[in-house]
Amino acid sequence: MARIGVFICHCGSNIAGVVDIPKVMAAAKELPLVTYVDDPMYTCSETGQAAVREAIVKHGLTRVVVSACSPRMHEVTFRKALAQAGLNPYLLEMANIREQCAWVHGDDKAAATEKAIQLIAMAVAKVARHEPLTPKSVGVTKRALVIGGGIAGIQAALDLGNANIEVVLVEREPTIGGRMAQLDKTFPTLDCSSCILTPRMVEVSQHPKIRLLTYSEVKSVSGFVGNFEVEILQRARKVDMDKCTSCGICWQKCPEKVSSEFDSGMGKRSAIYIPFAQAVPSKPVIDLTHCRYIKFQEWQAAPEATRGKKPMECRICERLCPPQAVDWGQQDQVLKEKFGAIIVATGFQTFDYSVYGEYGGGKLPDVITGLQLERMLSASGPTGGVVQRPSDGAHPKTVVFLSCVGSRDDKVGRPYCSNVCCMYMAKQSILLKEHDPQVQSYVFYIDTRATGKGYEEFSRRAQEEAGTVYLRGRVSKIYQEGKKLVVMGEDSLMGRPVEIAADLVVLATGVEPAAGATELAQKLNIGYDTYGFLMEAHPKLRPVETQTDGIFVAGMAVGPKDVPAAVAHGSAAAVKAVGILSQEKLTTDPGTALVDAAKCVSCFLCEEVCPFNAVERETLRDKRVVARINESLCKGCGLCVSCCRPGAINLKGSTNQQLMAELMALKL
Amino acid sequence: MPKYAYYPGCAVHASARDYAVSAQLVCQALGIELQEIKDWTCCGASSAHPTSHLLGLSLAARNLRLAEEMGLTLTSPCPACTSRLAGARHELRDPAALAEVNDILGKDFGNTVGVEHLLQVLSKGDRALPVKRPLGGLKVAPYYGCLIVRPQKVLGFDHEENPQSLDRLLSAVGAEVVPWGFKTECCGAGMPMARKDMVHKLSGRILAAARSAGAEAVAVACPLCHSNLDMHQGDMKPNPKMPVLYFTQLMGLALGFSAKELLLDTHFTDALALLRGKGLA
Numbered sequence A: 001m002a003r004i005g006v007f008i009c010h011c012g013s014n015i016a017g018v019v020d021i022p023k024v025m026a027a028a029k030e031l032p033l034v035t036y037v038d039d040p041m042y043t044c045s046e047t048g049q050a051a052v053r054e055a056i057v058k059h060g061l062t063r064v065v066v067s068a069c070s071p072r073m074h075e076v077t078f079r080k081a082l083a084q085a086g087l088n089p090y091l092l093e094m095a096n097i098r099e100q101c102a103w104v105h106g107d108d109k110a111a112a113t114e115k116a117i118q119l120i121a122m123a124v125a126k127v128a129r130h131e132p133l134t135p136k137s138v139g140v141t142k143r144a145l146v147i148g149g150g151i152a153g154i155q156a157a158l159d160l161g162n163a164n165i166e167v168v169l170v171e172r173e174p175t176i177g178g179r180m181a182q183l184d185k186t187f188p189t190l191d192c193s194s195c196i197l198t199p200r201m202v203e204v205s206q207h208p209k210i211r212l213l214t215y216s217e218v219k220s221v222s223g224f225v226g227n228f229e230v231e232i233l234q235r236a237r238k239v240d241m242d243k244c245t246s247c248g249i250c251w252q253k254c255p256e257k258v259s260s261e262f263d264s265g266m267g268k269r270s271a272i273y274i275p276f277a278q279a280v281p282s283k284p285v286i287d288l289t290h291c292r293y294i295k296f297q298e299w300q301a302a303p304e305a306t307r308g309k310k311p312m313e314c315r316i317c318e319r320l321c322p323p324q325a326v327d328w329g330q331q332d333q334v335l336k337e338k339f340g341a342i343i344v345a346t347g348f349q350t351f352d353y354s355v356y357g358e359y360g361g362g363k364l365p366d367v368i369t370g371l372q373l374e375r376m377l378s379a380s381g382p383t384g385g386v387v388q389r390p391s392d393g394a395h396p397k398t399v400v401f402l403s404c405v406g407s408r409d410d411k412v413g414r415p416y417c418s419n420v421c422c423m424y425m426a427k428q429s430i431l432l433k434e435h436d437p438q439v440q441s442y443v444f445y446i447d448t449r450a451t452g453k454g455y456e457e458f459s460r461r462a463q464e465e466a467g468t469v470y471l472r473g474r475v476s477k478i479y480q481e482g483k484k485l486v487v488m489g490e491d492s493l494m495g496r497p498v499e500i501a502a503d504l505v506v507l508a509t510g511v512e513p514a515a516g517a518t519e520l521a522q523k524l525n526i527g528y529d530t531y532g533f534l535m536e537a538h539p540k541l542r543p544v545e546t547q548t549d550g551i552f553v554a555g556m557a558v559g560p561k562d563v564p565a566a567v568a569h570g571s572a573a574a575v576k577a578v579g580i581l582s583q584e585k586l587t588t589d590p591g592t593a594l595v596d597a598a599k600c601v602s603c604f605l606c607e608e609v610c611p612f613n614a615v616e617r618e619t620l621r622d623k624r625v626v627a628r629i630n631e632s633l634c635k636g637c638g639l640c641v642s643c644c645r646p647g648a649i650n651l652k653g654s655t656n657q658q659l660m661a662e663l664m665a666l667k668l
Numbered sequence B: 001m002p003k004y005a006y007y008p009g010c011a012v013h014a015s016a017r018d019y020a021v022s023a024q025l026v027c028q029a030l031g032i033e034l035q036e037i038k039d040w041t042c043c044g045a046s047s048a049h050p051t052s053h054l055l056g057l058s059l060a061a062r063n064l065r066l067a068e069e070m071g072l073t074l075t076s077p078c079p080a081c082t083s084r085l086a087g088a089r090h091e092l093r094d095p096a097a098l099a100e101v102n103d104i105l106g107k108d109f110g111n112t113v114g115v116e117h118l119l120q121v122l123s124k125g126d127r128a129l130p131v132k133r134p135l136g137g138l139k140v141a142p143y144y145g146c147l148i149v150r151p152q153k154v155l156g157f158d159h160e161e162n163p164q165s166l167d168r169l170l171s172a173v174g175a176e177v178v179p180w181g182f183k184t185e186c187c188g189a190g191m192p193m194a195r196k197d198m199v200h201k202l203s204g205r206i207l208a209a210a211r212s213a214g215a216e217a218v219a220v221a222c223p224l225c226h227s228n229l230d231m232h233q234g235d236m237k238p239n240p241k242m243p244v245l246y247f248t249q250l251m252g253l254a255l256g257f258s259a260k261e262l263l264l265d266t267h268f269t270d271a272l273a274l275l276r277g278k279g280l281a
């Protein structure tokens, strides 16, 4: 026979100020199997916990109900107290008479008291049917996977490597560096982006604990915290990385020039290329869609009737390569790796502004994006740091910036603030002035958001030192008039329309998640919001965790962020991963679902509803295939329990029988 | 055969006869029947709605009810009428407003009638156009004006900032549509009586932009835009001398009607010389 102790917490006046404690105690004493009732002032305090421990020992209690606050708050505390008193920690039940009674029914004390009595009766009925549970433990693969080699991913990989943990860094592009590598100088200190970034990139490539896989993507993910199995697709570079000496002859001599992605279309690259001079690794890749030899091979393979003029066979890179590193036979490879934790730092891309018809819809050549200007400002960029108009190469003197293009605009489905544009517009207008004192910049803004450290001062510097004119208002139209772009807008502070004849217009296009982020999130089984930004487990208190244990997120992939924030985020994610990877074994919550194989009818509806892929199929000796729950993956959400038609699944610690008992205890 | 309850509105009925006639001819050629609403009255525009909001709403509702009785979707060649009527329909989704208006109408109006501008009707789907005389690359700037696509919430037609329906229609009849930035800019609207100077400035700018975009003519779909752009050119300095044609006139030419039938000889700014030069008149 169970001997149940009930502890009714005053929580100072939080509960006792509303709920009639003596009345609740009297009612609790009458409940079946209750042998002891107490009312500590603060049950969670050390004295309160001691009272619980002592009562367990002295009165031989075998089950405990703490009626106090939410189990989210203190369930762990009281489980520990039970364990210290020698009781299985899972023989505890909490009745939440603070949030659910005192706080919400403060205006009706009698009702609050009555509800508290009922909640305790339910908890008593449930706890009587508790079984002792033991957490399971699983081993940990002490390796981490970092997906995305922008500054956030680089930071995470370095922190993990320095903590002596083996890391694989997977980057989709031929080089790491991310968007930061494309920037000229960085706000608010104007230090050169490459100068601070490239040493980190080199550190990654030389770190004994870090293995870099560029031109690679995650293909599939299975397993669970401590034991993920990941397939990584490494695309063929057609260049033997071991033989290549990065001499550069191939990319200088390749005759096929195409628009450079790294230069945001402002410059050209060859078909065999490294994205930029400081790329890591500095080994080229052959772009198969543009390579002439590949086109020649396609021509050869095509049926005679359909193929056109014979293209040049080319192969210049192959012929000129001193160490003969070009390898046409190289194929895509799939690597299978095991990891204990995963960090996702896939970053962002900028908004495609062609939906803005009023800004020329992408058809006006001298309307460019912030990233494109960034490339032109860069001394190592396609124009050698000279800003030029794409239409005629002329040097612009009047430059107009438009903020919030694809940010804070419901019409294009982007109501959020992109966080970095206000600051990079200020930065770019300062840099334009530094490059040429005759340049006059105008910024059309909604608000200037300069909330970081040193940001407000920086933004004032743009206005006061660089003479940038800030106009509050949206631009309604940009049109070409001769060589000028006429920008029509409103100065909403002066309440009048303004028109500026500009040489160059820069759109501060907002940020959005990198292409493919949601597909990756689906493979990893982590959440994302309506825009595709990855979801944190809690926006304030668990900013790098996800709802899948062992998978962490960092950087712009989670939401708009500047470099300092992305770096901090990367480090935070690394620390959280270390928290797992430094363990020998991980214990798992035993409150998982359990299938009664005898009752299972093999419909596998549970498999379909399980958000955590925890349902597996098991073949019994009689050849029947039934569902089985992988306890390491199961989060105890109970979806499978409620959808199981024959009632074959139960949640340990919250069984169907227990829920029924709770309902029966409820007196309506 | 698609059938519509046709609401011409005062301007198309009286001053923009060229628009009315060409619209009728084009619809006939395309097998679209326009059944004029019997006893239609003012849509509630101009002086009505500033005088009393309820008056404006009730006038619009009266015409909507007549169309509803015909069991047809209402169409009007006038963007102002369309805007008033569609706006009223939008506002009358509120049951209290509908009850109030029904009280005034003395009839049961269900507010179930559809409202579409003629451009929306003609640009629907991929209707095959029986083109007899393609416009041979006549360079046209499609001018939509302020109301045809606005407000989106009420009309849900095309795009507010860079509409395309007229562009597509004109290309389909063989015109070369020039890209330009003034598709929905203000022409001066109802201001020519009070502020001629303003109309000259605003309309003048539209015409100049069309010219610098390489257009030989401007196509319009609104009687008010037409009068502002066409009638005042003589008073503008310099005189833009830019033919302004209703889109239905351009379509009509391509469908084989003569310039005379389409009343192309009635404009203030001569369009015939241009059309003759292209072998279209």
Ligand SMILES: Cc1cc2nc3c(=O)[nH]c(=O)nc-3n(C[C@H](O)[C@H](O)[C@H](O)COP(=O)(O)OP(=O)(O)OC[C@H]3O[C@@H](n4cnc5c(N)ncnc54)[C@H](O)[C@@H]3O)c2cc1C
Pocket (backbone or CB within 6 Å): A147, A148, A149, A150, A151, A152, A153, A170, A171, A172, A173, A176, A177, A178, A179, A180, A183, A185, A186, A187, A188, A216, A217, A218, A345, A346, A347, A348, A349, A350, A370, A371, A374, A420, A424, A427, A514, A515, A516, A517, A520, A554, A555, A556, A557, A561, A562, A563, A564, A566
């Ligand atoms: C015009 C402009 C100017 C800016 N100026 C400044 C400034 O001056 N100061 C400042 O602090 N911030 C600035 N920023 C913001 C800064 O760029 C970002 O804060 C920073 O780049 C975020 O780093 P990240 O690592 O999170 O993302 P990213 O830099 O986007 O890196 C993500 C990486 O992940 C890779 N990746 C994406 N998907 C996958 C996948 N599925 N698999 C593998 N790899 C993948 C990408 O190729 C990329 O290398 C600016 C931004 C813009 C647009």
